[in-house]
Amino acid sequence: MYHFIINPKSQSGKGRKIWELIKKELDNRKLTYEYTITRYPHHASEITRDLCNNLSGILKLIVVGGDGTVNEVINGITNFEQVILGYIPSGSSNDLGRSLKLPKDPLLNLETILKPSRFRYIDIGQLKTAEGYEGKFIVSSGIGFDASICEETFRSGIKKFLNRYGLGKLTYIIIALKQLLTCPFITAEISVDKGPATKYKQVLMITSMNHKYEGGGMMIAPAANPFDGKLSVCLVHDIPKLKTLILMPTILFGKHTRFQGIETFNCKNLDIKLHSPAYLHSDGECPGAFKYISLDCISNTLRIMI
Numbered sequence: 001m002y003h004f005i006i007n008p009k010s011q012s013g014k015g016r017k018i019w020e021l022i023k024k025e026l027d028n029r030k031l032t033y034e035y036t037i038t039r040y041p042h043h044a045s046e047i048t049r050d051l052c053n054n055l056s057g058i059l060k061l062i063v064v065g066g067d068g069t070v071n072e073v074i075n076g077i078t079n080f081e082q083v084i085l086g087y088i089p090s091g092s093s094n095d096l097g098r099s100l101k102l103p104k105d106p107l108l109n110l111e112t113i114l115k116p117s118r119f120r121y122i123d124i125g126q127l128k129t130a131e132g133y134e135g136k137f138i139v140s141s142g143i144g145f146d147a148s149i150c151e152e153t154f155r156s157g158i159k160k161f162l163n164r165y166g167l168g169k170l171t172y173i174i175i176a177l178k179q180l181l182t183c184p185f186i187t188a189e190i191s192v193d194k195g196p197a198t199k200y201k202q203v204l205m206i207t208s209m210n211h212k213y214e215g216g217g218m219m220i221a222p223a224a225n226p227f228d229g230k231l232s233v234c235l236v237h238d239i240p241k242l243k244t245l246i247l248m249p250t251i252l253f254g255k256h257t258r259f260q261g262i263e264t265f266n267c268k269n270l271d272i273k274l275h276s277p278a279y280l281h282s283d284g285e286c287p288g289a290f291k292y293i294s295l296d297c298i299s300n301t302l303r304i305m306i
């Protein structure tokens with residue numbers, strides 16, 4: 001049995017249109033399925049939790065939404081060994097779909113889900129803060145600059161407005177430029193894989209990537225691999241903001257990593273102590289500002305149909 005979870009509001013209503021297309025196809029083929037349409041933020045987590053708590057066999061869960069909806073779903077899964085995930089991207093960023101090289105055509109994607117060539121286990125990230133926030137992420141979790149962009153995007157409502165005109169990606173560019181000017185540098189002590197902490201005084205961002213892309217196609221971590229049991233960290237520090245602005249286009253192609261002040265490394269665990277709270281994002285959703293953050297890669301956790 002397939003259960004579809006649909007976020008009708010993803011990409012300002014595109015989710016609903018894609019679902020109508022898929023539903024028609026499922027009905028034409030006389031396939032048996034169930035579905036739930038989300039009605040409010042975090043509803044996808046509640047739906048998933050309810051489904052998991054009433055399971056007798058394997059649940060084939062198909063998400064129609066953006067990265068934020070997948071994030072809610074993985075945070076609702078209580079028994080990973082009984083769930084197989086399918087994903088039909090309908091969001092504005094679609095970084096997960098891009099990284100997994102999923103077909104852009106939803107019907108083609110549905111075809112793969114109905115007849116998957118394989119099931120693969122992928123890694124997911126786990127984050128905990130000393131302030132009490134806990135969550136899982138599938139694409140990335142960042143602290144500082146990228147999280148401030150997410151926070152402002154969510155608060156301003158500009159994404160919703162621009163999505164209406166098919167200009168969702170422009171949102172990130174406009175807000176990124178503003179945040180680059182206004183977002184403060186952070187002082188951070190970072191310990192990798194439980195090793196000794198290193199202090200950095202002028203940190204712009206610390207981003208832990210499970211997949212290569214975030215922010216709608218920015219190749220933050222060209223070396224990220226969701227099957228290797230590791231997070232790929234991009235640490236940007238001690239770079240003048242003007243230089244960062246000049247370097248920004250190189251992120252599109254993952255060429256930023258060759259410049260001084262941009263460190264990338266892979267690890268299983270990252271412990272971060274900040275001298276003042278900074279915004280954190282988890283798959284583009286911003287739960288708040290924190291000072292003590294711990295990130296882990298949980299390897300081979302989620303079975304997906306690709």
Ligand SMILES: Nc1ncnc2c1ncn2[C@@H]1O[C@H](COP(=O)(O)OP(=O)(O)OP(=O)(O)O)[C@@H](O)[C@H]1O
Nearest residue numbers: 010011038039040041066067068069091092093094
């Ligand atoms: N019925 C609903 N009404 C309003 N908001 C909803 C509803 N269902 C889900 N949401 C919220 O919509 C937000 C955005 O969803 P999602 O991330 O899937 O789409 P997106 O932002 O267009 O895509 P992406 O994350 O790929 O940029 C999520 O924070 C989710 O909580």
